[in-house]
Amino acid sequence: MMSGAPAHRTARQFALPLPIATSCARADLLEDASNAEALAWLDRPETWPGRRLAIFGPEGVGKTHMAHAFAAERGWRFLEGPSLRGLPAPAAGGTVLDDADAVAEEPALLHLINLCAERGEGLLLVGREAPARWKVALPDLASRLRATTAVGIGRPGDALLAALLAKLFADRQLRVAPEVQAWLLARLRREAAVLAEAVARLDRAALMAAAAVTRPLARAALADWEGFGEGADDDASETFPAAASPPMPALL
Template sequence: MILSRQLTLDLTTPPAHSRGDFLPAAANAAALSTLDQPQVWPSGRMLLIGPEGAGKTHLAAFWAAENGARRMSAASLRPDAADLLVAEGGALVIEDADHAGFAAGAEQALFHLWNLCGARDCLLLLTARTPPRDWGLVLPDLRSRMDAMPQVRLGPPDEGLLAAVLVKLFADRQISVPAGLIDWLVLHMDRDLGLARRLVAAMDRAAMADKSPITRRIAADLLDSLSESDA
């Protein structure tokens, strides 16, 4: 017998990325405080470092909104378009800067942006998962500037933040979960916000495909599967 499964479509609403939706915690307190004081950034530049799912995109999104900044991914940068991104006295966010070393033209563009931001008194915020030494940069001048860039890091989440993030992830997808599931997940999963995002997405897909509510058994099976794939 061939068992058919429901075709699933991702109809979830986009994640809420306003300041009001951000979850302050000890893990992100230093980063939040630093981003709220761009006037004291050395030369108006800052590098925000944190692992997958730690909140870099959320922080960058509302920082950009509040400071009138443009947002671009490093991999999409092109040298001939860099001049258009930097406004006099403005602000610019480049996300996933750790991808610059693997995208054609991105290193040259980032180097050009660095110089333009200095000349035009434009704030520059970069986000990355790792420090510049791990980006695979080839241009020596860019590497030296990235190495010298002031940094602030997002720390690992505590149990309270992990629980709050799980609640938000389920809410963003409009998913109801059984009582006690959040507490059970916090006790049994690594304190990894990237894993939390993948797990909630996987549970949503499984529930939609099977036309069934989310259960602890589903959560446990998917958690084991994702943990094995990450190992």
């Protein structure tokens, strides 16, 4: 044993790849003004004109999570546009097609739309823009896309982001002070995927340091990551007033 080593030093802990449960339950979809209309439509697939609906919005607003939750709840199969080729087989109940505006083969999408219509099966298309604006070469496909009811999803509001961050920490059983969460929210990109990645990085950092998630730890763990930006007060004292706990949006 080396002399002079402090007897109270805590052994360094190494982060293990612990499995984290990712829920796709409908009740775990947090609602605010940005997604309320889309969630309302997803709750009533029997009212979709022609049994077909599209939800669209920019990257990072939770479209894929919403689509997975809907497919899991309804028992519909989940497909991805870039992998859609050939003649898709019929599916009992319905089909969710994520990244539908990036299909590998346009005839495959046209066949899927026609097949679902003929069999009376539901079809949910997910993309970044409304289907009427997708750049497609097949006239028949363009016509069917223009006839598809579409509802947009906007950027999440502050309350929704705060509730999501709190839930992500809770899922990993991390207790993080409300003021530290507020500090993080002011510096992280306003995207669900970015919040999830930030929480994963902080979880690993806390395990490695055998310490709680604090402002200094978070700054060190996220400093070189593109999803995190420093604020104007980052050279100030580490003491700051505690932020009030954010209101939780309604859970449907």
